[in-house]
Amino acid sequence: MAVDLGVLEAAIGHVFRDRELFQRALTHKSRMHERPGEVPAAGDNEQLEFLGDAILGFVVSECLVRRFASAPEGRLSKLKAHLVSAARLYEVAQSLSLGDFLFLGRGEEMSGGRAKKALLADAMEALIAAMYLDDGIDIARTFIETHVVGAFAMADASVDGTVADYKSALQEMAQALRLPPPRYFIIAEEGPEHSKTFTVEVRVGKEWTGQAQGLSKKAAGQKAAEGVLQQLTEWGR
Known part of the structure; x- marks a missing residue:
């Protein structure tokens, strides 16, 4: 071939x-x-x-x-x-x-x-x-x-200032640590249709949770994932 x-x-x-x-x-x-x-x-x-x-x-x-x-x-x-x-x-x-x-x-x-x-x-x-x-x-x-x-x-901010992929990083870390996969929930939507603020919660098992707000569901999910990723990083300090 x-x-x-x-x-x-x-x-x-x-x-x-x-x-x-x-x-x-x-x-x-x-x-x-x-x-x-x-x-x-x-x-x-x-x-x-x-x-x-x-x-x-x-x-x-x-x-x-x-x-x-x-x-x-x-x-x-x-x-x-x-x-x-x-x-x-x-x-x-x-x-x-x-x-x-x-x-x-x-x-x-x-x-x-x-x-x-x-x-x-x-x-x-x-x-x-x-x-x-x-x-x-x-x-x-x-x-x-x-x-x-x-x-x-x-997992830190990329060199050009764009949003890093914290959700993928959290997914891989959870897998590596033999934890359940992250689950994301939209907790709230506030503001007018053209300018909403979203609150998203992420859970990894029962112990690890985080919430964040953003102007889109994606941005809020990334921020929430960043918080839980930091928790897992510091786990066992």
Whole structure:
């Protein structure tokens, strides 16, 4: 299957100088075993997975310490475990359509390898390592903070002053801490039709609640989520 690797490069935000390294990151061991003469890379991506796992753990830890400076180690460990998990890497791989760009053996191809969670998670780690080897830690850090950490890294106001996605950050934190998903309720609508003020309440289980007002339901929900996100961050101080 011929694929345009430039599409993947556009999605990850990096154009590889070392093309063989890029192809190796996408090459599963089954391809090397079954079709060695058709493999563009000199090896499979298993060693890159090993390196990528270490880089991922370091960058995620660094990002969480910066973002949640007052959180206890136990909370950070839970958040990190979620962000470096196979399930999370699978989500990122799916968002990039990574499976479409992998070099697989026939057997793996026939068994649905392009959609297998473990295979895609491993390939994601290999791709992170390849970015690091090709252009250093900064490009790997940018990719991880943008695509893997995501809303956690943006829970403060964004650089251009737009509203950050606190609701997504709260959703992910609740999941990481094994809490119920957030639920949002419109408590009140006040003012004339053209200039209403909305009050929204968010609840995470029975213990964590927050309310906020805004000129739209979305803005009020974001502010309410921000408050509960801060509560969870300080939990266990």
